[in-house]
Amino acid sequence: MKHRIRRSYFFLIIAFTGMIVGIGQWWMYRSGLPAWQPYPAVLLFFIGPVLFLIPNITARPPSLLLAKIASWFGGFWFIFFYYSLWLLVLYFIVFLLAVLTGNLLLWNAWSGTLSLVGFSAIWLVIAIGTWRAFHPVYREITVETAKRLEQDITIAFASDIHLGMLLSNRYCRRLVRKINAVRADIILFGGDMVDGNLDFVIRDGSFQGLGSLHAHGGIYSVFGNHDYISQEPEREQAQLAPLGIQFLKDKTVEPLPGLQITGVDDYLHHPIQAVPHHTDASFHILIDHEPWRILSAAESGYDVYLAGHTHAGQFFPNRFFTRHLYELDYGMKRFGSMIAIVSSGYGLWALPVRIGPAPEIVVLHIKRKLQ
Numbered sequence: 001m002k003h004r005i006r007r008s009y010f011f012l013i014i015a016f017t018g019m020i021v022g023i024g025q026w027w028m029y030r031s032g033l034p035a036w037q038p039y040p041a042v043l044l045f046f047i048g049p050v051l052f053l054i055p056n057i058t059a060r061p062p063s064l065l066l067a068k069i070a071s072w073f074g075g076f077w078f079i080f081f082y083y084s085l086w087l088l089v090l091y092f093i094v095f096l097l098a099v100l101t102g103n104l105l106l107w108n109a110w111s112g113t114l115s116l117v118g119f120s121a122i123w124l125v126i127a128i129g130t131w132r133a134f135h136p137v138y139r140e141i142t143v144e145t146a147k148r149l150e151q152d153i154t155i156a157f158a159s160d161i162h163l164g165m166l167l168s169n170r171y172c173r174r175l176v177r178k179i180n181a182v183r184a185d186i187i188l189f190g191g192d193m194v195d196g197n198l199d200f201v202i203r204d205g206s207f208q209g210l211g212s213l214h215a216h217g218g219i220y221s222v223f224g225n226h227d228y229i230s231q232e233p234e235r236e237q238a239q240l241a242p243l244g245i246q247f248l249k250d251k252t253v254e255p256l257p258g259l260q261i262t263g264v265d266d267y268l269h270h271p272i273q274a275v276p277h278h279t280d281a282s283f284h285i286l287i288d289h290e291p292w293r294i295l296s297a298a299e300s301g302y303d304v305y306l307a308g309h310t311h312a313g314q315f316f317p318n319r320f321f322t323r324h325l326y327e328l329d330y331g332m333k334r335f336g337s338m339i340a341i342v343s344s345g346y347g348l349w350a351l352p353v354r355i356g357p358a359p360e361i362v363v364l365h366i367k368r369k370l371q
Helices: 002-029 039-057 064-100 104-133 169-180 198-204 208-212 233-243 294-299 319-325
Strands: 137-145 153-158 186-189 219-221 245-247 251-256 259-263 283-287 304-307 331-335 338-342 360-368
Touching: 002 039, 002 064, 002 104, 039 064, 064 104, 064 198, 137 338, 153 169, 169 208, 186 259, 198 233, 208 233, 219 259, 233 245, 294 304, 294 331, 294 338, 304 360
Parallel strands: 137 360, 153 186, 186 219, 219 245, 259 283, 283 304, 304 338
Antiparallel strands: 153 360, 251 259, 331 338
8 A cells, every 4th residue: 555655646746746847838838839828728738747647546447448548648748748848948048048148039039949849859759759669679689508408498578568557458469469479488577567556457358368378388477566566466466377477476497497487576675685596507597677686696696687677768868867777777788607688678657658779578599509
């Protein structure tokens, strides 16, 4: 319950800030958009925050369809608000320079053009980012090993699906088709299967498509921070177990001879730095939602480390922060004898836009070295 309350406060703060800052954004855009010049037009900048707020704090919306529509419109408002805030800062700086240098006539002549060009550029970026968000890619990675595996192994790894009001049943079915196309021996999920409202996902039937996944070596997942928002990870596990998905909560399995997979619980809710240590001859993979335990995994004898969570920032310029926050926020990097892979994730958080690395399914090929 406390996580849901914190989440509600978080979205309330965003919505309230959006309304206050929205007045300044309306002041900026009205100079270039004649239709927004009348004072009642400022109300448009209050609707977006409300549409963003309601689906994110409502546990059981009366209408699934209306909740989805509000979530989409609210998501587009959020990214528009975010970039409009940057534009407003620039706009205000230029305005102050015009006042200080006595160039108000020049400002009056060009301020409308600045706001119109900025408005158009923001929506162009949003359009490109929306297209990118729903055109996931495969990231193929090959790892060679001298360890004694009975066969070469292909693993499909997808993280941060974020099923909910924004991404629901049709989105999940498309994910299943793309994973099955890989013909992987094993399927791994890196946490955040749900965005935070498990009850909505169940009512909407978003999990049902996952029952069509195929992998003879099994399907495994770990919990992410969003899986804990509803405080119902056990209920989520119970929903997915009949579909063939096994959760590895500080647990190790051997799905194929010579291959061991360990999953650790979400670090933000269970901040244990140490991971199980391995010294045997098996090929060892660690799945971790947040990429906090990379160095610990390398020291503990793992061959491959898989994580997600970061979304590679999802939208510019957030990746400047994630790059400094983690040892590896996206991509692949060797740490000693271990290869760490952090995915940009398949799904989205809060808004249907990606500006940066595309959503992806990591296809990991483990090849035996010829003796």
